Amino acid sequence: MSSADVTLSPVRNEPSMMPLVHANSCTDSLPDETILIYLTLPGTLIPMRVLESDSIESVKLRIQSYRGFVVRNQKLVFGGRELARSNSNMRDYGVSDGNVLHLVVKVSDLQVLDVKTTCGKHCRFHVERGRNIGYVKKQISKQKGGDFVDSEVLYEGEKLEDQSLVNDICRNSDAVLHLLVRRSAKVRAKPVEKNFELSIVAPPQVDVKRAIEAADGIVQPRKQLLNDFSLEPVIVNPKAKLPEVVKDMISSASDGLRSGNPPVRSREGTGGAYFMQGSSGNKYVGVFKPIDEEPTAENNPHGLPLSPNGEGLKKGTKVGEGALREVAAYILDHPKSGRRSMCGEERGFAGVPPTTMIECLHPGFNHPNGIKTKIGSLQMFTENDGSCEDMGPASFPVEEVHKISVLDIRLANADRHGGNILMRKDENGKIVLIPIDHGYSLPESFEDCTFEWLYWSQARKPYSSETLDYIRSLDAEEDISLLKFHGWKMPSETARTLRISTMLLKKGAERGLTAFEIGNMMCRDTLTKKSLVEEMVEEAQEAVLPETSEATFMEALSDVMDYHLDEVVHV
Numbered sequence: 001m002s003s004a005d006v007t008l009s010p011v012r013n014e015p016s017m018m019p020l021v022h023a024n025s026c027t028d029s030l031p032d033e034t035i036l037i038y039l040t041l042p043g044t045l046i047p048m049r050v051l052e053s054d055s056i057e058s059v060k061l062r063i064q065s066y067r068g069f070v071v072r073n074q075k076l077v078f079g080g081r082e083l084a085r086s087n088s089n090m091r092d093y094g095v096s097d098g099n100v101l102h103l104v105v106k107v108s109d110l111q112v113l114d115v116k117t118t119c120g121k122h123c124r125f126h127v128e129r130g131r132n133i134g135y136v137k138k139q140i141s142k143q144k145g146g147d148f149v150d151s152e153v154l155y156e157g158e159k160l161e162d163q164s165l166v167n168d169i170c171r172n173s174d175a176v177l178h179l180l181v182r183r184s185a186k187v188r189a190k191p192v193e194k195n196f197e198l199s200i201v202a203p204p205q206v207d208v209k210r211a212i213e214a215a216d217g218i219v220q221p222r223k224q225l226l227n228d229f230s231l232e233p234v235i236v237n238p239k240a241k242l243p244e245v246v247k248d249m250i251s252s253a254s255d256g257l258r259s260g261n262p263p264v265r266s267r268e269g270t271g272g273a274y275f276m277q278g279s280s281g282n283k284y285v286g287v288f289k290p291i292d293e294e295p296t297a298e299n300n301p302h303g304l305p306l307s308p309n310g311e312g313l314k315k316g317t318k319v320g321e322g323a324l325r326e327v328a329a330y331i332l333d334h335p336k337s338g339r340r341s342m343c344g345e346e347r348g349f350a351g352v353p354p355t356t357m358i359e360c361l362h363p364g365f366n367h368p369n370g371i372k373t374k375i376g377s378l379q380m381f382t383e384n385d386g387s388c389e390d391m392g393p394a395s396f397p398v399e400e401v402h403k404i405s406v407l408d409i410r411l412a413n414a415d416r417h418g419g420n421i422l423m424r425k426d427e428n429g430k431i432v433l434i435p436i437d438h439g440y441s442l443p444e445s446f447e448d449c450t451f452e453w454l455y456w457s458q459a460r461k462p463y464s465s466e467t468l469d470y471i472r473s474l475d476a477e478e479d480i481s482l483l484k485f486h487g488w489k490m491p492s493e494t495a496r497t498l499r500i501s502t503m504l505l506k507k508g509a510e511r512g513l514t515a516f517e518i519g520n521m522m523c524r525d526t527l528t529k530k531s532l533v534e535e536m537v538e539e540a541q542e543a544v545l546p547e548t549s550e551a552t553f554m555e556a557l558s559d560v561m562d563y564h565l566d567e568v569v570h571v
Ligand SMILES: Nc1ncnc2c1ncn2[C@@H]1O[C@H](COP(=O)(O)OP(=O)(O)OP(=O)(O)O)[C@@H](O)[C@H]1O
Pocket: 109, 266, 268, 269, 270, 271, 272, 273, 287, 353, 379, 380, 381, 382, 383, 384, 387, 415, 419, 420, 422, 436, 437, 439
């Protein structure tokens, strides 16, 4: 069934069963391939009739129409795997009668606030839901260039306390909160002859800085459990020195905990992700993703069930290895000038934010079975204006899209959707793309590779000479040694992925192929149809003896690849 067969209707209230909507919906009997599945959301089990041939997209559209969750904010998980391909169907993913699917709904960490003042000024801005009204006042003061710190903020006629959290006021994630800001003033009346003179006295000037500091808000009470925390880098090889920028991030996050600013859990994403605050409490300095809170890991805060076989949500990845992959993506994102120096602040070619492995103890993480130290990745928080999901791709600069494509092809990224590319405008107003969330990069197989940028026009433009120089400088063997040096005992299958994808990128770029042409060879059109790179690997495997060395296999693959690429070039 295609998405065109789906009837959209207004959001209904808690239907007991989502009805089947199919091409022959006017007939009484249900088609043979009808199955009954159950969707779980924390605390709810929703029965739903679907056809085995229903596409993932059409099922999500029905969830949207009956439950109100926008399609792009839904993630469906079955048997420990994300049903990520919208054009594949239920049968392709092995979903059958009676199966339970987990629905994870992405809720934005940001809330749109509309603020109106009594004198008619209006402003709109995004604020993190963990902030309180005191913080909102500070933002209004900044934007409107006044001092609103001691003003009153009303919502639906009720005065809001400075400590009230935006999240508590705005329960509905899609709601736009209207605030009325009223400057408080004392009205005094003093008799002057037979009349009264009215004077409006603005409150005395406050120490704005102090007031702003006091108004900065966060989810949990501050100054809590000051000694009950620790944050240390995990260093496997003492010879692998941490770059200064990483050391600074660790010490800022540690200072934040020491100052009583707890981690703030992100509401987005399928795993546990925590914004680590600096010492002032008004700045995020890092994002911590503990390995035991990854999707389908034992302490996942979204209630996803344990992985049945240890495999992650994407094929060829393992639960608990997301943090390693996040760190590997940073280490392998070499700067244009060559390999990253340990003291410089140099960003890599693709701009992966500095990422490292840490161990951290804090009661603010998800600890259903007692408070324990957690290991995970800490990535530098990057100020941004949203993600690529929030904006059409037309305005993204070509070279920004190309740098992400080079990274994704090298790492055979299995999770490159628009939500995993942050964007911000630099001082000249130019859009900069920031790749994040590399927990499903370097998989052991190519099955789940997906690159959102394949559908962007920039990917069809030729690589610049600068990008081609960078691609030429890449060396998979050197990369494998570098990861080993940093302590990742990479399985041979993962090392092979890196070798193959680097080889494909280099050979493709050498022949003048575009990011689209190379990336397309790595991605399956449908769940069941192998990609060209998978076919090439199979051909090379058939050409060598089973016990052959890795070097011989790679030589055979090189010949197979040359043959196929030359065919593409000559078409
Ligand atoms: N380096 C960063 N700088 C700023 N914000 C970040 C950074 N890394 C992650 N975030 C934000 O943190 C939130 C959760 O992160 P992320 O989406 O990576 O988590 P996840 O559970 O791995 O997600 P997914 O379900 O897409 O795999 C998102 O809102 C994301 O935009």
